[in-house]
Amino acid sequence: MSVLAENIVWHEHKITRAERAANKNQKPCLLWFTGLSGSGKSTIANALDVALHQRGYHTFLLDGDNVRHGLCKDLGFSDEDRVENIRRIGEVSKLFTDAGLIVLSAFISPFTSDRRMVRNLFPAGEFIEVFMDTPLETCEARDPKGLYEKARQGEIKHFTGIDSPYEAPEHPEVRLDTSSMTVDECVAALIAFMASRGLIAD
Numbered sequence: 001m002s003v004l005a006e007n008i009v010w011h012e013h014k015i016t017r018a019e020r021a022a023n024k025n026q027k028p029c030l031l032w033f034t035g036l037s038g039s040g041k042s043t044i045a046n047a048l049d050v051a052l053h054q055r056g057y058h059t060f061l062l063d064g065d066n067v068r069h070g071l072c073k074d075l076g077f078s079d080e081d082r083v084e085n086i087r088r089i090g091e092v093s094k095l096f097t098d099a100g101l102i103v104l105s106a107f108i109s110p111f112t113s114d115r116r117m118v119r120n121l122f123p124a125g126e127f128i129e130v131f132m133d134t135p136l137e138t139c140e141a142r143d144p145k146g147l148y149e150k151a152r153q154g155e156i157k158h159f160t161g162i163d164s165p166y167e168a169p170e171h172p173e174v175r176l177d178t179s180s181m182t183v184d185e186c187v188a189a190l191i192a193f194m195a196s197r198g199l200i201a202d
Contacts, residue, residue: 017097017100020100025056026102027102028096030093030097030122030127030128031102031104031130032118033107034107034109034129034132035133035134036134036139037145037147037159038142040134040176041107042063042106043178044176044183044187045105045106048191051187060104061106062104077158082110083114085107086117089105089107093118093121110165110166128174128194129174132177133177140161
């Protein structure tokens with residue numbers, strides 16, 4: 001243990017996370033969108049963010065590419081860096097939920113152990129794993145950023161779904177396939193799920 005770690009003491013806040021959430025008339029939670037590049041994570045997360053905002057809920061969206069421009073700009077795409085990327089996002093997501101927010105995080109997060117690590121940061125029922133179960137063929141056909149083509153040509157190494165594995169969730173809370181579902185259908189399914197869990201009133 002480092003000297004710094006030995007001298008760190010947890011400081012209790014006078015306002016609890018429950019009080020912060022109650023002030024917003026909502027229950028904090030994290031919706032964790034996971035899936036291959038091009039599976040629809042960011043698109044659906046953004047659409048849900050808009051739908052919740054329009055209903056008066058306080059939300060925040062964390063997107064993989066955006067976070068790598070700041071908080072995680074020092075990380076690459078090795079397995080070790082992917083683990084650290086998800087660890088940081090998990091901790092930031094927890095801070096946002098401690099503030100009483102509904103958080104939406106859109107990250108490939110290919111490893112089961114990393115997603116479990118984040119889940120374990122949250123009270124039961126507050127981590128909702130949303131598996132974008134869109135087939136690789138569809139994701140690659142879309143290739144919105146041209147990344148699959150570069151990966152196939154060897155220009156990008158350790159690309160999930162091509163030369164780096166994606167470990168699909170076995171028991172996600174929500175499973176969506178944007179090859180057969182529209183954006184509106186996906187959002188409706190998520191809203192219905194959140195309402196069924198008592199996370200929102202709709």
